[in-house]
Amino acid sequence: MKASPAIAALILASSIAHADEGMWTYNNFPSDKVKQKYGFESTQQWLDHVRLSSLRLAQGCSASLVSPNGLVMTNHHCAHQCIEQLSNAQKDYVASGFFARTEKEEVKCPVLEANQLTQITDVTDRVRAALKGLEGKQYNDALKAEMSKIEKECATSDDVRCDVVSLYHNGIFNLYKYRRFQDVRLVFAPEFAIAFFGGDPDNFNFPRYDLDVSFLRIYEGDRPAKTEHYFKWSPEGARDGDLAFVSGNPGGTSRLNTVAQLEYQRDVALPANLLRLAELRGLLTDFADRGPEFKRISSPLLFGTENSLKGLFGRYQSLLDKAFFASKVAAEQAFRSKINLDPAKKRTYGSAWDAIAKAEVDLKNIRRPLVYLEQGAGFQSQLFSIAKTLVRTSEELPKPNEKRLREYADSAMPAVKQRLFSSAPIYDDLEIATLAFSLTKLREMLGPDDPAVRKVLGKDSPKEIATSLVKGTQLKDVKLRKALFEGGKKAVDASNDPMIQLARKIDPDARAIRKHYEDDIESVEKKNQELIAKANFEIYGTSNYPDATFTARVSYGQVKGWIENGKPVNPITTMAGAFERNTGREPFALPASWLAAKSKLNLGTPMNFCTDNDIIGGNSGSPMVNKNGEIIGLVFDGNIHSLGGEYGFDPALNRTVAVHSAALIEALGKIYGANRIIEELRSQQGSGGK
């Protein structure tokens, strides 16, 4: 990232007039700025329609409704896990692609959940009232309890999902009410080879030639859901210079973080995560190399690992950029100087940064046990996750809703149960490999003499323990999971399943370190970030956007290339380029379907394109729409410079990367014979540039 020092200053300043920066909330969209720059007026009705036509996939992606019959468009990589879970050694839909020729052939994804944001309510005053005068553990407990309470009141049925969302780092609290869809079925997916053409080498790069799409359908009462709001299809698609909107759910940014928090990321968390992921990548690479079935069962995990590795490395590089980091330091100093000029503000806010800095030192000291014992790095296994969920629900569900760990609040339980009772296959070999790996790392990180490590390992080796646990547990049986869940604490305590026993044995240690983190560190961060947010409002006003929180946001921008090493990058590629880049070898091997259809294709069809919209991970699968609210593309990536977007937006370089709407139609029709989908999309086609 080559941000000028001006960038970070802009982030804290009140006006971002010239850059298409910002992941704006739906209730604070800068329509005036858009009108001023692009001459287009985004009315409330327009915004509501876009919001209601957009979806969030609860597992971490975005999507859109593209027909009145519940047809959903998202990325292939957002449905990759589902496609893999529906596959087996005989029929590998990841490799071959999938197309349901009739509605009957549409198959349910084991663990997909789609959310449609129906309402946003400001609950800041209510949360503030509950927090008044509190600090430390009391502050944190009260905050979580009040959030769970509000969510429970709102979530009147399992079809309703309610999340209290903290915006501007506890500056504002909004209640997001969603319609929840848990019956999500797979309609179409191309071959992985074209969905992720170029693989890891081309990931986060542009020019690009990917058909990273899948179509799903949401069902209600075993029938396709009737969806009033959906996006029509643009006849032209994206053109250079077009105004473009992205509606999606950026996962998280740290643009308002303090310098101490950024230093913690740069010097502690990011290097540690990168090293763990790199080692896991090496392990999985060799695992996949053992044979085709090993490759098939490990490919989603390897894909996710490589994607995280590359993404986090980009963030890390941006924080190592001296000019960029200096700009962050300068902006914080300027802000603090302003605070300190006013004695009242200084008294109220002046110490917030130092308090956070101290919390970061504490966090550094407990990071390893926190991450390895509680946050999963020491027990990387689906079966262990299931066991832990059973142990925790047996402890938590008997408690009053607001006293529980947040992830077991009533409002969260539909998602917990969906995961817990999923019929998705679990593979012994992969489970043993990842569990042995993570237990080895647990020992490495905490040391062989750590009491928790001794409790887990005893005198056995990580590999022996992983093998006996995975071979010995019965938790692959969904019925047993249901019985243990319904039997509650008594059943779980009585279980002699070895994985349950391990989860029970380590739970006190995991809870203790989490409690320490939440009571003594997280509470300090939150309380003081809230102070900083308030000070920010007082000094700079409220005309800015909050950090991303995996909630609905709109960004605006235009189809636009950039200058790389002095050379302009054309913002639009064509299908011809995919054939030029084809080597016939993974990850640059076009699938047979493409090679066979080549002569039928219009090779001049736009394939991928880039825009200067401000997005981040979580935006994958977001619709890219024009001012008519018509689909012109499907967001699936950012360029390499977008990775620093975690900490700041560089308008000169940061680009969103999308599949062009025309490529989707061309491929669906001429390569996949998926006319059923085209008709469903086209029957709703927009009227074009009105």
Add this chain to the structure above:
Amino acid sequence: MKASPAIAALILASSIAHADEGMWTYNNFPSDKVKQKYGFESTQQWLDHVRLSSLRLAQGCSASLVSPNGLVMTNHHCAHQCIEQLSNAQKDYVASGFFARTEKEEVKCPVLEANQLTQITDVTDRVRAALKGLEGKQYNDALKAEMSKIEKECATSDDVRCDVVSLYHNGIFNLYKYRRFQDVRLVFAPEFAIAFFGGDPDNFNFPRYDLDVSFLRIYEGDRPAKTEHYFKWSPEGARDGDLAFVSGNPGGTSRLNTVAQLEYQRDVALPANLLRLAELRGLLTDFADRGPEFKRISSPLLFGTENSLKGLFGRYQSLLDKAFFASKVAAEQAFRSKINLDPAKKRTYGSAWDAIAKAEVDLKNIRRPLVYLEQGAGFQSQLFSIAKTLVRTSEELPKPNEKRLREYADSAMPAVKQRLFSSAPIYDDLEIATLAFSLTKLREMLGPDDPAVRKVLGKDSPKEIATSLVKGTQLKDVKLRKALFEGGKKAVDASNDPMIQLARKIDPDARAIRKHYEDDIESVEKKNQELIAKANFEIYGTSNYPDATFTARVSYGQVKGWIENGKPVNPITTMAGAFERNTGREPFALPASWLAAKSKLNLGTPMNFCTDNDIIGGNSGSPMVNKNGEIIGLVFDGNIHSLGGEYGFDPALNRTVAVHSAALIEALGKIYGANRIIEELRSQQGSGGK
């Protein structure tokens, strides 16, 4: 590393009176300081005897002569590669240990070379004269040419090895003349399980319970070499508080590096190396898990990878220590201020730091091609190394000695030939795995569109290429290597061996990036480091020690624990502790021989101990001797705080870790029945504390 800001200042100051700091050259040992602190006078005769009783293992370790018949003591891990090369699927000496019951059973190691330092001559004036007035490429070329010339004049036969050594970053040039031994045979090695008891988890930690020893013997004319100088054996061994000397070859330190160079390490080189090693570690971990033979053939590489990973991580952490780094910055600023006070000095030296800083920026920009195309990271394969050596020797040897790449100068050729014609086994599976891995990284680091990458990969995948190269090459045949070497350029150019062809194809790119590095970056670093070294001498005098350069050094110190998290660490462990730590599972599994002998052992025998001697990687295998020049221990590691020793010495925490001489005798006798060795050691036993 928790160094106080005072530490780095000390490094540049002229006196290190209170700390047992320093890796001293034999011709500048601070005998007066030792006498002042410990009351012992190290005479020239004493120093000469210690130097001549010490050995360097050219592959990267230290060792010592311990009998008049050429018996050599070093670490197991220094002979690990030899032990593995002498093993096969049927007889695995790494696992079982090795003991030659008679001289006849002593087996030649394929690629070990031992060097005895017989003479040190100052050649500074001669080198300076050759460099006078030169800069950039001319400076670098002249420096290398003059060094090669001096070495060639000195190396009158293959039994003589001569290296011009740059000390104090080109502040002083010394000619080191060695007696070279290439016939080195294996006499004894214990099982890997006890040599590296505790494995990676305990590596760089203390308390410790390792028998990290091997005995070798140097031969001349097919008979054990008669060695006038050798260390006697101390009857008592090391005791808490004893004065202790370490004579060995610390590989390299960066204590005199500029802040810009340290920043380059912290922000660029170390993270990149760590990530590559972590990924390789993961790959090799799974590779070893495929089966016992996979494990056997990959264990030395995994061992080396984990050792580097942990070592470099420690360095990285020391540079991330804010107080320590700030002390480096402050020391440099203080030094520069002194320079700038004197207009003449300012004119001569003032710009050296900025010139180096600029070179570091350039280095960052070319690091990837340099490391991946030229320095081996992109072609990790023994067969490729052989091919590259053949291609390069065919190009270099016809040139005049002083015009060649340094590693093909006449003085270096005996070592080159030993490696090239080694009969050590090469394993296809491992070769394919590491070559495919490194080709994949090459593509990742340079990008799939890089011309050199395209040249190497064409349309094939890294795995396909690695497989066809390893399966297709004939270079496992030592006779073919000899024929190609002797046939010179004509034979190499005519070869249709695919590995030779690859090495030939990529050589121009590799040479080009190396030339750029040497002409434009390395030369700037060297020239300006020389200026800084001169300024350092002018301001602080010459009573300091130079950075380590894998040449003979002596350090002094005492047997001494430290305070870890407020608790004292006892400096000596016992054999009983090894049995307490035994879990029966790798890497905490004592071998059967130990379990069987337990009742015979005196469990109170000291096992390992630590001292505050200043050492670093390369010192492995160094003798630890008392003031009588008697063996009291065998250096094999440092504690975790020693890893920051790359950049500075912290006397409070940095500790050397050694096997106790008593444990060696106890184990050789009662566990291994190696009385032949004990007699050879004991017949020369010292007279004790005179």
